[in-house]
Amino acid sequence: MRATISRIAREAGVSTATVDRVLNGRDGVRDRTRQIVEQVARDLGYYGLPTGEAKTARLDFVLPAGPNDFMADLRRHLFEEAQTLTGVEINVHQIEGFDHDRLPERLRSLEGRTDAVGVVALDHPKVREAINALAASGVHVGTLISDIPSTRKVGYVGIDNRAAGRLAGLLMGRFVGGSEPKRVAVFIGSPAYRGHEEREMGFRSIMSEDFPQIRIAHIAEVRDDRERAFEETRRLLAEDRIDGIYNIGSGKRGIARALRAARRDQDTVFIAHDLTESTKPMLLDRTIDAVIDQNVRVEAREIVKLLLSSVRGSVEPEYMPRLQVIFRENIPTS
Incomplete structure (x- = not known):
């Protein structure tokens, strides 16, 4: 038993x-x-050792690199979580988030060197194969933030991204308002991230169901790059009348900069994800109208808990954080 x-x-x-x-x-x-x-x-042999002290459990995390405030917060909270535990070593590896060749290589390089891996990754055949190979080698793998189904993972920690997209659509519809035709733009990091794809699906779904007067006039893939987001926003504002922007991933600073430069920051509805130190000022000056947050501190805690329990032989249920909408009036104090 x-x-x-x-x-x-x-x-x-x-x-x-x-x-x-x-x-x-x-x-x-x-x-x-x-x-x-x-x-x-x-x-009972819980630690894999019938007698003696428990060995140190090594947990590795493979996360997207780049100037992404949310991922920076995630890295920080992972290390903070490690400091609260004994017998746990945490290592974080940063890989270009949209490179579906380097990521599988890094995952395979961890075979035999770690007990468990948590990964934020594209849903790509090479990535799925690398996860399955890592699991077959005896390493416990968990997905984080964006799920990758049909893999040999021990679980997923993250929000229901389709529900998050529907929530964004509801907010957009209410903020834009009116019965006259309106035009909105959707900025996506990459549809290869299942979480991004699911948010877009949810947003489209509620737009067609409840707000048929609002047309999704533009979809821009900015690969979570703030400069690319800035240039794309500036181009759209110069060419078309945009009543709202839904930003699915990162790149919020670039969008905000373009809105301010065009003096459209107070009359363009801007809905985004993830409360960070960079989004708080945007909420305060009303450049961003609402942020859909997923509490990265809790997610860091729960992915460590999930992986550690799997290493030690128990089964921890998947954790799905609650969605929280942050406005200027309810920004958390800490």
């Missing part, structure tokens, strides 16, 4: 919450209780 948290709790006569705190090195457990739980875990 596999040693799970539930079984350790039953054998040790404590709650599963207590076992979780002990195995993750958290405070709030009496020394004697901690000793009992650790001994039961060793006896």
